[in-house]
Amino acid sequence: MSRRDEILAACEKVVAMPTCVRKAGSLLDGPETDLARLGRIIEHDPGLTANLLKVVNASDLASDRPVLTAHAALDVLRSPEVLRFFISTGVAPYYVHVIAGYDQAPSQFLQHSTTVAIASRELAAALKLDVPDYVYTAGLLSGIGKLLLGAYVQVDLREILRLVFDEGMAFDRAEERMLGINHAELGGIILERWGLPDALTRVVCHHLRPDEYDGRDVVLDLVHVGNVLAKMIGVGLGADGLNYEVSPRVVERLGITSPVLDSVSAEVVVELQSLWDLFLECSDDFCNL
Amino acid sequence: MNNTFVVGISDMKLSTNPGDVIVTYSLGSCLGVTVYDPRARIGGMVHCLLPSAAAAREKARANPFMFVNTGVAMTVRRLVDLGADKDRLVFKAAGGANMRKDRIFDTGVRNFKALMKLLDRNGRRLTAKDVGGTIPRTLFLYLDTGRVVVRSLGKESDL
Numbered sequence: 001m002s003r004r005d006e007i008l009a010a011c012e013k014v015v016a017m018p019t020c021v022r023k024a025g026s027l028l029d030g031p032e033t034d035l036a037r038l039g040r041i042i043e044h045d046p047g048l049t050a051n052l053l054k055v056v057n058a059s060d061l062a063s064d065r066p067v068l069t070a071h072a073a074l075d076v077l078r079s080p081e082v083l084r085f086f087i088s089t090g091v092a093p094y095y096v097h098v099i100a101g102y103d104q105a106p107s108q109f110l111q112h113s114t115t116v117a118i119a120s121r122e123l124a125a126a127l128k129l130d131v132p133d134y135v136y137t138a139g140l141l142s143g144i145g146k147l148l149l150g151a152y153v154q155v156d157l158r159e160i161l162r163l164v165f166d167e168g169m170a171f172d173r174a175e176e177r178m179l180g181i182n183h184a185e186l187g188g189i190i191l192e193r194w195g196l197p198d199a200l201t202r203v204v205c206h207h208l209r210p211d212e213y214d215g216r217d218v219v220l221d222l223v224h225v226g227n228v229l230a231k232m233i234g235v236g237l238g239a240d241g242l243n244y245e246v247s248p249r250v251v252e253r254l255g256i257t258s259p260v261l262d263s264v265s266a267e268v269v270v271e272l273q274s275l276w277d278l279f280l281e282c283s284d285d286f287c288n289l
Numbered sequence: 290m291n292n293t294f295v296v297g298i299s300d301m302k303l304s305t306n307p308g309d310v311i312v313t314y315s316l317g318s319c320l321g322v323t324v325y326d327p328r329a330r331i332g333g334m335v336h337c338l339l340p341s342a343a344a345a346r347e348k349a350r351a352n353p354f355m356f357v358n359t360g361v362a363m364t365v366r367r368l369v370d371l372g373a374d375k376d377r378l379v380f381k382a383a384g385g386a387n388m389r390k391d392r393i394f395d396t397g398v399r400n401f402k403a404l405m406k407l408l409d410r411n412g413r414r415l416t417a418k419d420v421g422g423t424i425p426r427t428l429f430l431y432l433d434t435g436r437v438v439v440r441s442l443g444k445e446s447d448l
Contacts, residue, residue, distance in 0.1 A: 170389055228388055232396055234317030237425035239442060242317060246391040262344040269298050269338055
């Protein structure tokens with residue numbers, strides 16, 4: 001069995017992504033469920049968002065159109081009972097405990113995911129692009145493949161970093177050389193298997209190499225640059241550092257300039273400051289990342 | 290009591306207690322700058338996101354530490370207010386990384402240039418640096434000696 005096949009087989013077992021589930025669960029168990037607070041936790045958490053979208057899109061609760069954002073999903077699941085059902089069934093025993101390969105603590109992964117999401121959305125606003133609101137969700141989920149691939153990356157990290165620094169290879173290309181798959185493609189496959197809509201899975205799959213997507217997708221372009229911006233800002237940077245390639249075609253297509261990047265970076269940092277309380281809540285011992 | 294102060298993005302911390310440590314994590318293209326008076330044994334660290342306040346004047350008014358030119362100058366001012374001697378200050382810098390093979394996303398380079406311009410204009414020099422490349426960095430300042438340490442990819446080195 002090749003490393004790729006081995007990883008894809010492991011991916012079959014991952015029925016839920018690790019999340020700040022206990023925090024969300026404890027909110028549901030209170031005498032009066034604070035739906036707004038619960039919504040805020042879910043909306044900024046990649047694992048919970050993925051679970052929520054998985055449950056809603058697989059059920060009869062959604063209408064004919066796929067549900068693409070946590071906010072829209074919560075609108076469908078207004079009742080605390082349904083939400084409790086989602087929390088308890090959407091989270092199963094197969095946890096990915098650590099993402100040591102990327103040298104990211106649990107809260108760092110959450111911080112980085114949120115930063116990509118905010119950066120993608122703020123970039124759209126700065127460029128005055130009329131884009132669907134699932135750009136946030138797509139950004140939030142973009143790195144989700146790391147949660148599974150981390151264990152494999154850890155085994156081969158020394159060689160991956162050698163390829164990066166000695167042979168000038170981007171981190172995802174080195175992953176692919178060593179493991180037969182990179183974390184973006186794996187993330188797309190996981191979400192596809194969960195039945196998440198194509199609009200999200202293709203962005204996750206191609207966000208590191210948008211030029212390999214056969215088509216035009218402004219959300220993909222925005223998440224590609226959003227991910228770059230998040231790495232530059234430095235929130236939750238791991239062992240992969242800034243070792244990724246930026247697509248000149250996307251930069252040109254979006255009309256990105258240094259002033260735009262500066263302005264968006266400043267907005268993102270200001271917005272992040274309002275979310276530190278969430279990061280702190282989710283960095284405690286109860287969060288099994 | 291000795292403390293560890295964590296500097297966030299667009300943030301600055303300083304201390305007059307020689308037992309304290311100041312640290313900033315996860316420097317990407319941001320620039321971390323330490324400023325230390327070895328005789329008074331007081332110092333500070335600033336973590337700047339962008340090179341110049343000209344990029345966003347309103348934000349600079351709200352938080353000067355977001356920018357290299359205003360952030361480093363403000364750190365010096367605060368230290369002098371606390372008794373540091375401007376002429377004794379030792380400046381060290383880390384961070385300023387960039388995306389691989391890219392020229393538009395060159396914030397790291399611009400951040401470092403902004404620091405050098407500020408120091409040159411004031412007749413000051415940078416004593417040590419670990420900048421550029423594509424690696425994330427964590428920066429420590431030990432207030433007892435002014436020792437500055439950079440940690441990256443699990444390795445530590447003195448600056």
